[in-house]
Amino acid sequence: MMKLEKKDILGIREMTVDEINLILETAESFLEISTRDIKKVPTLRGKSVINLFYEASTRTRTSFEIAGKRLSADTINISASTSSVVKGETLIDTARNLEAMNPDIIVIRHSAAGAPHLLASLVSQSIINAGDGAHEHPSQALLDMMTIKAKKGKIAGLKVALVGDILHSRVARSNIYGLSKMGAQVVVAGPATMIPRDIERMGVKVYTKLDDAIADADVVMMLRIQLERQKQNIFPSLREYAQHYCLNRNNIKLAKDDVIVMHPGPMNRGVEISPDIADDPNYSVILDQVNNGVAVRMALLYLLSGGNE
Amino acid sequence: MMKLEKKDILGIREMTVDEINLILETAESFLEISTRDIKKVPTLRGKSVINLFYEASTRTRTSFEIAGKRLSADTINISASTSSVVKGETLIDTARNLEAMNPDIIVIRHSAAGAPHLLASLVSQSIINAGDGAHEHPSQALLDMMTIKAKKGKIAGLKVALVGDILHSRVARSNIYGLSKMGAQVVVAGPATMIPRDIERMGVKVYTKLDDAIADADVVMMLRIQLERQKQNIFPSLREYAQHYCLNRNNIKLAKDDVIVMHPGPMNRGVEISPDIADDPNYSVILDQVNNGVAVRMALLYLLSGGNE
């Protein structure tokens, strides 16, 4: 097997197709561990993984923590709300301090785009970006690609529609980089205020209407509306948003018959996705995404720790 | 040894006497582990236990965490204050997401009565109710019964007085179910505004005066006054409450000479219990309750994981 030649996982933009394939294949081989009676292998015993979360999170932090523990790594959680972040220390000083404690990997989520890259340039440990502002969320895109590949047998040649607040979505950005690299055709739809101006340069096709985007799609990925954006007058009301962009029993029929529906969570049911679609096993692969998420994160921790050496 | 035929521990109401006895006996056999120099057995190695706490807690969460670690399980803590709960995800979606990460047991505390039952009906993992609103707190009642049994040699035939805010107390409710099933005579006392209307149907005798309830009691269990209830005009003032319902050196003499005094904690010293009673080793078994709590939770984790199979 190939070795991952990277120190850090900062974004999908910097990844090659070979690297993505290596991570997905490693993750697939780890899937089985979580189904065992004893869900633990000694692979990363004596390694320590710090989860440094400057933004609230359940699923991503828990997913990385479980991934670490299943590989027998020690996991240490630091959340901004109970840390010396409140004392005004700079991110750089926090990072250098953590480095001096000799962890092996630091997983960071931060509201500022580029924060993980700054860390990576300063400390010798491996950094995993668990979401930085509206920039990238590479482990999410990897688990999304893993899910598509598992359900469709391939990624190349598929039509994937991303719907919602593309502008503020790190999930969208990482998926656009990844899916395009892997040969999918990516289209997006959302209110004009939620579409980045230069997005067509990323190779995606832009639609204003949901129906146009999901027509004949193999995969529809609905993005979370961040309710706090409402104050910024980016969209008029949740009700109006839902009227135009909520995936439901009617508009889903425009997609291919075997379309799969994805959502990174947490969902606003009835806003971006109707409950009957979210819960319909014929369409929804949302919980497969979560399940694959643990395997992808195990793969990242493993490969960054020098697995396959 | 018998096997526990339940997927979940939701309440004492649903438990049989045999099940209660099985749990208590298993807990008794685990007590010794916490006194060893190396307080750890490999029983649940590779199992993961998620502590999902929507309400603040020290002792219950810590007790479950220690119980899990002494059995070598991996423990993952999620507290609402630092989780995506703030993002407005429904409890159901949170639960399904956690399920997709393949933990073995989810321990949940929630302010809404019935929340654990909802989870249990939706996910395949075992759910332990660590307190749901004013409904049930089964592990507390089990540790209370374990403590009574250890101190008195039996439960059947004893007179047990519960004093205080019966109406809002999940501890009271679980104990009334459990102690009644086990053959104790349960009496309650408290201000009229703190006694549920239909409580006599549960087989308990109701008194308004503390003195009447604790007369000849073998066990007196004082309940915590939740100070935030004051705003609701349920009781006039702490001082007045204490005047009528605080257990102290004088009124304790009405109980049996060998009476034991219990409290689920955290105590409001001088409100529901006077400090000299709380700290008197002739009466108080409050710290035995805490000690037994770890053993009871070890037993629950063990039995739900298929122990005795």
Added chain:
Amino acid sequence: MMKLEKKDILGIREMTVDEINLILETAESFLEISTRDIKKVPTLRGKSVINLFYEASTRTRTSFEIAGKRLSADTINISASTSSVVKGETLIDTARNLEAMNPDIIVIRHSAAGAPHLLASLVSQSIINAGDGAHEHPSQALLDMMTIKAKKGKIAGLKVALVGDILHSRVARSNIYGLSKMGAQVVVAGPATMIPRDIERMGVKVYTKLDDAIADADVVMMLRIQLERQKQNIFPSLREYAQHYCLNRNNIKLAKDDVIVMHPGPMNRGVEISPDIADDPNYSVILDQVNNGVAVRMALLYLLSGGNE
């Protein structure tokens, strides 16, 4: 090797020179573990360490947690913000409850001076003071002494200058006790409002001017200005403070050529220390302090658990 005859680590004031030397030598022997590929030894397997933090902390809590995990102890974190502390339980009751769960060591940080001593007198477990009000922070002083010894080969005979808010600094107090015992000459400097009145009785020399204090110093330790003190009118403005007490490229020349610069963190860059000094490897040993901190805490956990027996 000697055995540590203490139950608790409450302060440097109560320590003998032999005890300090024992801890430093043990810590030095543990340094190497954190550089291994597998950073874990089974020494404290089956022991549990509770980190009970009533004040926000990143580095100290993380350092103790990593120290515990590298020795294979189970670590349990309790932070006031998510605990029943909000329910108004007394510290004593919290402590007795934790004691009843049979941990081996409780590490406590509290805003009240003397809180760890109160605990230590009440519970049978070992207590480590991780900072109590403006009183002591012994593990910090130990890691500082370890760092000085490593860089200078000795402590006795050195001139050590502590600069800043001596009055409110538990770091200063613990270091003054420790460094004096170990034979260093300690001098302090800071605004008159930040110097304790009776400090000369502790054997230190007091200066008002930074320049006088650091003249010919072997070690300069800059203390953190707690920005919230400003409200108390203890110092006029950060700008004015920095003008008089910030360590920078100019005034550092007054110290010995091979002076080392220390800071307990988190730093206010540009207030008590200029960034170019903080980051200059010719002067700054700040990250060595952090690195040694893990080793010192491993030593404390090990020695209190009966290591060397």
